[in-house]
Amino acid sequence: MDLKDPKLSEWKRFFKSFIYAWSGITQTFKSERNFQIHVSISFIMLIVGMILGFTTFEWVLLLFLLGGMLSLELINTALEHVVDLITPDYHPLAKAAKDAAAGAVLVYAFLSVIIGVIIIWSHLKLFL
Numbered sequence: 419m420d421l422k423d424p425k426l427s428e429w430k431r432f433f434k435s436f437i438y439a440w441s442g443i444t445q446t447f448k449s450e451r452n453f454q455i456h457v458s459i460s461f462i463m464l465i466v467g468m469i470l471g472f473t474t475f476e477w478v479l480l481l482f483l484l485g486g487m488l489s490l491e492l493i494n495t496a497l498e499h500v501v502d503l504i505t506p507d508y509h510p511l512a513k514a515a516k517d518a519a520a521g522a523v524l525v526y527a528f529l530s531v532i533i534g535v536i537i538i539w540s541h542l543k544l545f546l
């Protein structure tokens with residue numbers, strides 16, 4: 419039974435879509451080392467935020483960055499699966515697609531680290 423089954427009520431369809439989405443997250447967590455690293459960093463940053471007493475704005479920014487990072491990693495994984503499904507052999511377009519998606523994750527991760535360092539530094543310099 420899937421989401422296209424006409425016998426499924428709208429609510430059941432809605433509820434099932436959450437179950438499928440959660441399954442995508444847990445499967446990615448089990449199989450993707452980078453996703454595990456990003457989840458660990460997210461937890462560490464939440465603890466750092468509590469210890470340093472982030473402001474409301476900093477919390478909003480942090481949650482936005484962490485959510486964006488995890489979502490991007492999930493999309494990158496989805497794209498890798500689709501590319502592998504289309505061609506298990508070496509193909510320049512497969513390489514271009516995977517490298518571009520990996521580049522998107524890298525850009526977001528790099529900027530997130532810079533913003534994270536700026537926020538943490540603004541708190542630490544109060545103690546120095």
Ligand SMILES: Nc1ncnc2c1ncn2[C@@H]1O[C@H](COP(=O)(O)OP(=O)(O)OP(=O)(O)O)[C@@H](O)[C@H]1O
Pocket residue numbers: 450451452498505506507508509510512513516517520
């Ligand atoms: N079918 C392919 N054709 C050409 N190059 C590929 C192909 N599959 C992978 N590559 C190259 O190998 C790199 C690594 O691909 P892979 O699918 O192993 O992802 P990954 O970067 O190891 O991601 P992860 O470790 O998160 O699974 C790609 O970025 C790409 O440059």
